[in-house]
Amino acid sequence: MTERIYSLLGLxxxxxxxxxxxxxxxxxxxxxxxxxxxxxxxxxxxxxxxxRAAERTGTPWAVCGTKEMLGHAVGKGERSxxxxxxxxxxxxxxxxxxxQGCEIHGELRAARVKVHxxx
Numbered sequence: 596m597t598e599r600i601y602s603l604l605g606l607x608x609x610x611x612x613x614x615x616x617x618x619x620x621x622x623x624x625x626x627x628x629x630x631x632x633x634x635x636x637x638x639x640x641x642x643x644x645x646x647r648a649a650e651r652t653g654t655p656w657a658v659c660g661t662k663e664m665l666g667h668a669v670g671k672g673e674r675s676x677x678x679x680x681x682x683x684x685x686x687x688x689x690x691x692x693x694x695q696g697c698e699i700h701g702e703l704r705a706a707r708v709k710v711h712x713x714x
């Protein structure tokens with residue numbers, strides 16, 4: 596992954612829009628995650644658990660980076676997965692992953708648009 600993706604992850608963390616570990620799994624299950632990133636060196640059980648949850652809820656996910664790199668991006672120790680809850684930052688990460696040729700599973704959900712009626 597490029598430095599730009601790690602920068603976006605760091606920004607999302609500072610904004611309080613990133614969950615890791617079991618909280619990431621709960622975020623995906625609650626349908627609050629916009630994108631899920633799983634480390635390349637995550638265990639098979641971890642990969643299966645998060646993949647199934649993401650596919651059940653329609654959350655886009657990708658396997659990229661190492662646990663050390665994901666953790667470093669958010670200023671923490673090793674993280675096997677990260678869930679980003681901000682749609683704008685998730686869209687930026689999604690596009691960067693696409694340009695790098697990473698295999699992304701699932702489509703990014705469109706942002707909700709509120710329509711206000713003038714009375």
